Amino acid sequence: MTVESLWPAAQSPNDLPAVEGMPLKSRGLPTSTYDVVLRAARLWSDRTAVTVLPDGTDYRRFASRTFGELAADVTRAAKALRSLGVGRRDAVLLISPNCDELITATLAAQAAGIAVPINGSLSADHTLELARLSGARVLITAAPELDPAGVERAAALSHAGLIDTVILVRPTLADHASAPPPEVAGAEVHYLSTLVETQDSTPLSDGLAEPGDLAALFHTGGTTGMPKLAAHTHGNEVADAWMVAVSADLPDDAVVFAGLPLFHVNALIVTLLAPLLRGQPVVWAGPQGYRDVGLYQNFWRIVEHHRLAAMSAVPTVYAVLSQIPVDADISTLTSAVSGASALPDTVRQDFLDATGVALVEGYGLTEATCASARSFADHPRPGSVGQRMPYQQVKAVAVSEDGTWTDLPAGQIGTLAISGPTVFPGYVTARSENVYVLDGRGALRDGWLDTGDLGYVDNDGFVHLAGRAKDLIIRGGHNIDPAVIEDALLAHPDVTAAAAVARPDTHSGEVPVGFVTVRPGAAATADELVSFAAGTISEGAAKPKSVTIIDAIPMTDVGKPYKVPLRAAAAEHALTEALAGQAGVMRVTGRVAAGAPTVSITLDPTADRTAVERLVKSFSVNYEIDEQ
Template identity: 60%
Template sequence: MTEDLLWPDYATPDDLAAIEAVPLEARGLPESTYALLARAATHWPNRTAITVLPDAARWREPLSRTFVEVLADVHRYANLLHHLGIRRRDAVAVMAPNCAELITATLAAQLAGIAVPLGGSLSRPHLGELLGRCGARVLITAGPDLAPDTWDTAQALARDGLLDAILAVRPTEAACTPEPLPAVAGVRVGYLGELAAAMGSSTFDGDLPRLSDLAAMFHTGGTTGTPKLAAHTHANEITDAWMLAASNLFDQDCVAFAALPLFHVNALVVTLLAPMFKGQTVVWAGPLGYRDPALYGEFWKIVEHYRIAAMSAVPTVYATLAQCPVDADISSLRFPMVGAAPLPIAVRDSFRASTGTSLIEGYGLTEATCASARSFPEAPRPRSVGQRLPYQRMRAVHVGADGTWEELPPGSTGVLAISGPTVFPGYVIGRGENGHVLDGLGKLVDGWLDTGDLAGIDGDGFVYLAGRAKDLIIRGGHNIDPASIEDALLAHPQVTAAGAVGRPDLHAGEVPVAYVTLAPGATVTESELRDWTHERVPDPAAAPKAVTVLDALPVTAVGKLYKLALRADATRSELRAALDEIDGVHDIEATIKGSAIVTTVKVSPSTDEAAIKAILGRYAIEWRLVVLS
C-alpha cells in the first residue's frame, strides 16, 4: 500500500479539489474490513485497539485488547462460522447489546459471510421477516446473563424453525461460570467464546472477501413497519471509513469514545472501522451505551481518565451532557461529532457554553453507508452540516410530477441526491440462485440516491439541510420546516428537548403543534411556551397551535426523535376534540403502520355513525370506524 497516496492533506475545505485530483482507485485502500483489521495488526500489533467498559458504574475495570488480539479473536469466531457452513454469500444475524465479544463477532461475520446486525427491540414478527429475507440461519445473540429478553426472543425464533444455530455472547469481563444453555430441538446452541476456543487463531480457513462482496445488511426505515434491509459492500464501508479517517484532525493518539449500538451504521463506520486506519484506541461504553442514565454522572470523569478526544452521538445525548456539571479535566475532548438528526441551535450553544468545545456536525444516512458530509471546527459555515466528503457527489434536485429530476443551481433548496462509492447497491428483497436480490425501491436513479432530505448546496460543496421531505408540515399549501419551531422552543432556558409535527386540521389540512420536555424544577406553562414560540418563529404560519409538555419525547433505539409517535398523538388529540360532543364514542386510537398513521374510532351501536363519518371524512387522514358489540 502506498501510504503517501493513502493520506492526503485534508485540513481545510479548500483541500477537497486536490484530494479528488487523485483517483480513488490509486489510494490503495484495503480490500475489505478484514484487510483493514489485518493491516492495523501488522502496523501496530501491541497497541490497544479496544477498551470495553463492563458498564457505567465499573468504568475503571475495562477489558482491553490489542490489534493482534482482536485479529486472533476474529479468526477464531470466523472459523467457527465457517465450520458451521457459513460461506461468502451467507448471512449471519447479530443481535446483542454492545460488549467485547459483539465487536469481534461483527467483524468475524463480515469475514466469514455477511453480517446482519439486528436491534433487539424489534418485534418478533419483524425479526422473523428480516431473517427470512436475508436468509440468515445462524444468530449470534446475547446470552441470558447479558440481555435476558433478547435471549428469550432468540430462543423463540429458533423454536419457530428460523434458525440452525444460536451462538450466545456474554457480558464484558463476566466473572462467573456461565449457566448451561437450554437445548432447542434441531438447533446448535452454545456460547460463542466456548465453541470458538478450539478454532485456529492465526488465519481464516475460508475465502477472503473482496471489495465488491457484500459486507453487511442494516435494517432501516422505521420502528413499527417492517424495516428495509440496506446492503453494504466492503467497498462501501472501507471507503466511507477512510473518508473520515483521512482528516488531519485525527492522529494516532486520538482516543475515541463509542456508545451507539452496533446495529447502527455510525457505531460500525465511525467508531469501529475508521479508527483502525490510524491505529487509534476506541473506548466502548457498556451494553446500554448512551441509554444508561448512570453514564452521564460519570461521563466527564471517563473523558479525563481515558483522555477521550473524539466521540460520536446524536443531539439528544449532547443536550443531556450540557446539563451535566463538568467535574473533571476534559481538555482532551476536541472532536465531539454529532449527526443522525438535525442539531438544534440551543443544543449547540448550550454544549459549547458548558464544555468550551464546539460540536462538529455531520450528515449521513444508511443508504449512503454512513457519513456524507462533515464540518470543520476551524472553518465554520453557519447553518451548514458540513462539506461533502471526498469522492461523494451531491446535488439538489426538483422532482417533477412524472418523477423526472431537474438539477437546481447552487444555493437552491431541493431534494438532496448523492452519488459515488458509498451509495449502497440496494435493499435486500430476497435471495436467488446467485445470492441476494437487491432493489433500489425507487431510491436509486441512474446511480444517484434520493435521500428524502431537503437541502441546498453551495459552490464549495457545503450542505444546508431544510428538513426531511416527509417531516414538512404543510399548512394550507405553505411548507413549514419543523426545525424553526424546535429552535425557538429550545431557546427557552427551561426546555431540554422539542419536537414539532403537523396536526390534522379541517381548514388547513394540518397545522403545527409542538411537544417539549423541561428541565427539573421548571415552572413554565404550556401556554407560556406557546406564546414564547409565537414571538420567535420567523414565519407566523409556523407558530404552533399548541405546545404539550411530556416527561420524555419518544425516540428510536439510537436516540433519534420518533416523530411518527408525536404525529399519532396529535391526530388522536384533534379527533377527540372534534368528536367530543357526539355520544357513544368509546375510544380513539391512532396506530402507526409503516410510515402511515391509521385512526380507529370505536363507537357503541347507538352512535350516530353518519355524523361521525361526516366529520372524519373532512380530514386528510386514514381512518376506520368500529362498532362495538
C-alpha cells in the same frame, strides 16, 4: 502504499480538490473489512485497540485488547462460523446489546459471511421479517446474563423455522462460561467463547471478500411499517470509513469514545472501522450506551480517566452533557460530532460554553453507508451540515410529476441526491439460489441515490438541509415513518386529513404526535383518536403520544403538507406542559423562525430564568426567552 497517499491533508474545506486529485483506487485501501482488521494488527500489533466498559458506573474496570489480539479473536470467531457452514454469501444475524464479544462477532460475521445487525427493541414481527429476508440460519445473540430477551428471541426465530444455530455472547468481564448453555428447541446453542477455543488465529486463506461482495445488511426505518434491509458492500464500508478517518483532525493515538449500539451504521463505520484504519484506540460504553444513567453521572471523569479525544452522539446526548458540571480534566477532548437529527443552536452553544469544544455536524444515511458530509470546527459554515465527503458527489434536483430529474444550480433547494463509492447496491427483496436479489426501489437512478431529503448545495460543496422530505421521526435514534401513523389516523371515519410529526422529548429526543382535521359535526375526540391509532399500529414506539384536532393541515404553495408549523406547535405543547409548574411563565408560543420550529417563552419579573432555561434546554429545541 505511502502515508501521503493514504492520509492526505483534509482538515480544511479548501483541501477537497487536492484530495480528489488522486483517484480513490490509487490510494491503496484495504480490500475488505477483514483486511482492515489484519492491516491494523500488522501495523500496531501491541497498541490498544478496544477498551470496553462493563457499565458507566464501574468505568475503572474494563476489558482491553490490542490490535493484534483483536485480529486473532476475529479470525478465530470467523473460523468458528465457517465450521458451522457460514460461507461468503451466507448471512449471520446479530441481536445483542454492545459488549466486548459483540465487537468480535460483528467483524467475524463480515469476515466469514454477511453481518445482519438488528435492533433488539424491534417488534417480534419486524425481527422475523428481517430474518426471513436475510436468509440467515445462524443467530448471534445475548446470553441471559447480558439480556434475558436474547434466548426468547432465539426461540421465536427457531420456532418460525428461520434459524438452526444460536451463538451466545456474554457480558464484558464475565467469567469464562462453564455451565451448559440454555436450550432452544430446534436449534444448537453454543457460547462464542467455547466455539473459538478450538480455532487457531492464522488468517483466513479462502472465501475472502472482494470489494464488491456484500459485507452487511442494515435495516432501515426502525419502526416503519415494513422493514427494509439495505445492502452494504465491503467497498462501501471501507471507503466510507476511510473518508471519516481522513476527515477527522485527530492524531493516530487519539482515543475515540463509542456509545452507540452496533446495529447503527455510525457505530460500525465511525467508531469501529475508521479507528481501525488509523490505529486509534476506542473506548466502548457498556451495554446501555448513551442510555446509561451512570454514564452521564461519570462522563467527565471517564473522559479524564481514559483520555478521550473524540466522540460521536446525537443532539439529545449533548443537551444532557452540557448541563452536567465538568468535574474533571477534559482537556484531551477536542472533537465532538453530532448527527442523526438537527442540532439546535442552543445545544451547540451550551456544549461549547460548558466544555470549550465546538460541536460539528455530520450528515448521512444508511443507503449511502453512513457519512456523506462533515463540518469543520475551525471553518464554520452556519446553517450547513457540512461539506460533502471526498469522492462523494452531492447535488439538488427538481423531481417532476413524471419522475424526471432536473439538476439545480448551487444554492437552489431541491431533493438531495448522492453518488460515489458509498452508495449502496440496493435493498434486499428476495434470495434466489444463494444470491440476494437487490432492488433500488426507486431510490437509485444511474448511480445516484435519492436521499428523500430537501436541501441545497453551495459552490463549495457544503450541504444545507431544508427539511426532511419524508419527515422521519427519530425516537431515541430509531426512525419512525410518519406515514404509518397518518395511515392509521386516516382509517378513522371522522378524520379527513392527518399529519404526524416529532414532538421534542427529554428522554427519547423525539416522540410521535398527530394532527388531524375532522368532518363537520364529528364526535371524535383527541383521546379517542389516540386509542384508535394505537389499536392499529403494531410497534409501540410508533404509537402517537397525542393527537390534536385542528382546522386545517398547513400546505405549501404547491399544495403539499407543510409540517414545520406543526412541529412548532408540538414543541409548544411539550414545553407548555413542562413549564406548567414554573412560576412567572406568562406565555409559551411555538412559531417558525428561519424555516425551523422555535419556541418563544415570555417571563414576568418573578420567574427564575436559570431554572426555566435549564428545563427548556433538556428538550433540545430552538427557543427564545423574553422577560417583561
